[in-house]
Amino acid sequence: MKITSIRTEVVYGRRKRAHGRVAATALGPSDVSEHALVFMETDAGIEGIGEISSVFSRRGRLLARDVDEVLAPALIGFDPFDITRINAAMDRILWSTELAKAGVEMAVWDILGKALDVPVYKLLGGKVRESIPLSYSIPFGEPEEMAEFAVKRAKEGFRTVKVKVGQSADRDVAAVKLVREAVGSAHRVRVDANMAWRTAKEAIAIIRRMEQYEPELIEQPLPPRELDALAEIRRNIGVPLMVDESVWHPRDAMEVIRREAADIVNVYVTESGGIQNAVKIFTLCEQAGLPCMIGSMPEFGVGTAAQIHLGTAMANLGPDSDTCGSLYHEADLLKTPLRFEKGHAYAPEGPGLG
Template sequence: MDSRGLAIRECYLSGAWRLSPGRSVLRVNTMKIKSVEVIPYSPPLKKFFGRDVEMGLGVLRGLDFALVRICSDEGLEGVGEICTVFPPTGTALAETVRTYFAPMLIGMDPSCIAQIHARMDALVEGAEPAKAGVDMALHDLVGKSLGVPVATLLGGSVRDHIDLSYSIMFGEPEAMADLAASLVRDGFGTVKVKVGQLGDLDVKALGLIRDAVGPSTTVRVDANMAWSTPKQALRCLQRMRPFDIELAEQPLAHDDLDGMAFVRDHIDLPIMADESCWAPRSVAKVLRANAADVVSVYVAESGGLFRAAQVFALCEAWGIPCAMGSMPENGVGTAAQVHLGMAMPNLRFASDCCGSRYYETDLLTETLPVENGKAFLPTGAGLGVDIDETVLESWRTDR
């Protein structure tokens, strides 16, 4: 990173300075937050195999998200997304932002992101997706103010693309294999197969998928907490071993860290923790329990880009590599994922930074750049995205 880039990063971290538009000098930052708006909406998921999305968590339908808009006194706007498939819903979390966070934010310097996180944590325990929506909007706003992408605020890009993984939901084994083959034709080098179906469906699907994608494609499995006991998880995973599985994601309930550690100790297959990993403190518990070989990081579950970067650093210090997971986010949240992934050295696995591709349409005016199974950084300052107001209006649930 050159001296100008280092100066930008130091000014961002300190929250004390910003670049004057069109000039190469730094001046004291006087920008303040003027308004906070939160809009609940329901993005339409694609149908997979002619039915609603189904996985170990259950059936996903009627997703409830929200858009966070933070405006400055200088006329700039930052956007963030509250996205979650877990309770509380986006509508409820939108009310959390309105009631607790918005009054605190008004008049604050949006670049004081660490301080704002401390204040949000003091006001509300948990509610990570709500905090993430605020955090994304702050990063977008500060990036626009400085004229730099959010990835620069996070330390600068360490790669030019992110290798993607795409999830194959529950379905008939033949249909799942057809989708896997189609993804490989589109350039995806990794497919993630949702497992936890009844009877022999998982094994049959994996066999057909491996035949369809060939030996060079990476295949991983994700149970989404579907199995009840460590011994059940071991029995199921052992049956999948002949299909050259890269790793197994979240075989047990989020709080069964002892069970996760038991599974990890009794099978020669990397275990990735996902639903167990939210804010940094929960990830620390996973690491102390030796419950994972890999940690899946989310912007939403971590509580925002600021906290997600802390999770990456914590895992790196522990010697544990990371991947990135998806709620799935729509366009704004996916853009935040890509910026984060570009800047994190400890991202070592193909990642689910393509959440917006699980929807019928996108909230953005321009589709995020994905080519040959790789995600690229959006162009422009901040998150590099613009909201399609017509789509947002059609998705709103508060009117």
């Protein structure tokens, strides 16, 4: 079987408005997702589909051009079963654009599953769990609004909520306090700074103010390459520290482990450049004793399905994951929606991504 064509289509979707206005985090406001779909055809008549997702400045249109103009011409003629060779070829011809590579590689996994008539999670070792428990993110707002939003998600079955911080120290602490009081001790409250704080000293001071409200973890308090400062924060707080943007590749995970910069790693199919690299990160972290969760851009249904397949098969999946990106959109691209029930995600059972 050989790859005969690869094309992309830029897609848009309006995000749900959390507090009656455009949702925002420390990364900025986000009203519309601009992603891209990757369509891959083979001489066996099997078509695979993948998704390119991004919340960063380089989004759907630009990333689709990376595929159409650079990756696609180089991959024609490859056997989809040679997925390691395909990833090596993409790394060789396009340095660091992992988000685009992930969409291409996702389509390859879809083809493999369809060719073998099995869901992707079976290609990754099979089910470790029947479902993935989920976390739901609370965007910026007045602390009272954020607490009300958390209660709604808790009533829907989410046992974990993620408080987005980075507005101001006082408002952030107030939000964590009110969310904790609103959902009670039976639910987990985690905090995500999205790189908002500038120094270890600032982060430590704010986190210590939050500790009395028992946050489950603190996510990415500083910019990604500040590993020594992240390690300093980790040594000086009483809450587990999770990195996200600091790990885009297995080599990043190795450096985080070496510098003891985190207790937990948030792994993305997109940021990793695809499922194969994400599995490598899970394996490295497992050997180092660091649990992982799976993060979201948030994706539409295609990308979300890939995440769920990954999480279904990974033994080292620890904290509740963000594999519900399609729920943040007013409408999804899938005709048959993914299965979400009582705060859990279930892998599709159809061939490929399902």
